[in-house]
Structures are given as C-alpha cells and as structure tokens.
Amino acid sequence: MAILIIWLLLAIIPAVAADKRGRNAGIWFLIALVISPLVALILVLCSRDLRMERLLASRETAAPASFKSTDPRKLRHSSWLGGRTSTVAIDRAPKLFEPDGVLAGIPYRITADGSVEAVMQGTTVKFRDIDRFTNSISASPPAT
Known part of the structure; x- marks a missing residue:
C-alpha cells in the first residue's frame, strides 16, 4: 500500500x-x-x-514590423518589449586590444575620456585615470 x-x-x-x-x-x-x-x-x-513557443509566437504576431527579426542583436530597448527581453545577445567575438603602451608588463590604452583600459590576468580592466592605474600596479605584489 x-x-x-x-x-x-x-x-x-x-x-x-x-x-x-x-x-x-x-x-x-x-x-x-x-x-x-x-x-x-x-x-x-x-x-x-x-508555453514558450506560444509566447514567442504571440510576440511575433503582435510585434511591429521592425521587431519581426529573429536576430536578437536587432531587437532594441522599447516599451513593446517592456524594457526587458528573455534573451540576451552577447557579442563573444574577440576584439583586438591595441595598447598605447606597456607599463610593468601590462598593456594599456588611454580612452577619449581620460580613463585607462588595461589587460590584467586575461581580462580588460578600466581605471578612472592614469594615477589609479599606476597606483594599482605599484600596490600589487610582483609576479613570480
């Protein structure tokens, strides 16, 4: 039982x-x-x-002509989407980092607004200004 x-x-x-x-x-x-x-x-x-297929089909039929693309990169922020989408388009294409210089083995470039972008440990880090960038390099322990 x-x-x-x-x-x-x-x-x-x-x-x-x-x-x-x-x-x-x-x-x-x-x-x-x-x-x-x-x-x-x-x-x-x-x-x-x-349920998701019905939701997508109803959005497709109710959408304006400019939103009937299946390419998520063409969807724009709008009130029709409620300001939110269920899918997020992420551009994973590798972008070439062209440094303006190298400081302590770290490539960096200075952007138009005066901030500094540097490649540290495989990722791009953005600093407010060159002073913060140089202070972070001098404060970090040396690589072994």
Missing part, C-alpha cells in the same frame, strides 16, 4: 512539470502512473516547451 501511495505522489512531479511547459497535466499524470514517474519526467523535460 505504501508503494502505491509513493507511486501516486511521484506521478505528480511530471504532471507539474508538464503543466509548466504548456502541456496537459492530467494526461502526463496518467502516463506517469502507467509507465513510471521517472520515465515520464524525462520525457516531459525532453519535450519542447509549448
């Missing part, structure tokens, strides 16, 4: 997951009862998210 109760309780998990993905929770509850809650959960999680 305890196994039957546990089986019923575990069958709720795929039903809830199916409901969150826009599918019929009752059908997935029955599938979980018949085959296995674990197998049903795996099937639900491997299936497409219908």
Whole structure:
C-alpha cells in the first residue's frame, strides 16, 4: 500500500512539470502512473516547451514590423518589449586590444575620456585615470 501511495505522489512531479511547459497535466499524470514517474519526467523535460513557443509566437504576431527579426542583436530597448527581453545577445567575438603602451608588463590604452583600459590576468580592466592605474600596479605584489 505504501508503494502505491509513493507511486501516486511521484506521478505528480511530471504532471507539474508538464503543466509548466504548456502541456496537459492530467494526461502526463496518467502516463506517469502507467509507465513510471521517472520515465515520464524525462520525457516531459525532453519535450519542447509549448508555453514558450506560444509566447514567442504571440510576440511575433503582435510585434511591429521592425521587431519581426529573429536576430536578437536587432531587437532594441522599447516599451513593446517592456524594457526587458528573455534573451540576451552577447557579442563573444574577440576584439583586438591595441595598447598605447606597456607599463610593468601590462598593456594599456588611454580612452577619449581620460580613463585607462588595461589587460590584467586575461581580462580588460578600466581605471578612472592614469594615477589609479599606476597606483594599482605599484600596490600589487610582483609576479613570480
């Protein structure tokens, strides 16, 4: 009897997951009862998210013509999007760092606003001015 109760309780998990993905929770509850809650959960999680597809389709049909591009880089901040998007476009193309000089083995360049960008430990660090840059180099321990 305890196994039957546990089986019923575990069958709720795929039903809830199916409901969150826009599918019929009752059908997935029955599938979980018949085959296995674990197998049903795996099937639900491997299936497409219908709720997200419907949301994207409704945004596509309601969007102005300028927003009907699938390229996320062409989406602009607007009131139509509510000022937020569910996807973030990140430009991961490597950018060439062209230094103005090298100080203590650290390449740096001075930007138009007077700030300093330096490549330190594989990342670009921005300093407010040249004094803060030189102070950070003199304060850091020497590389061994």
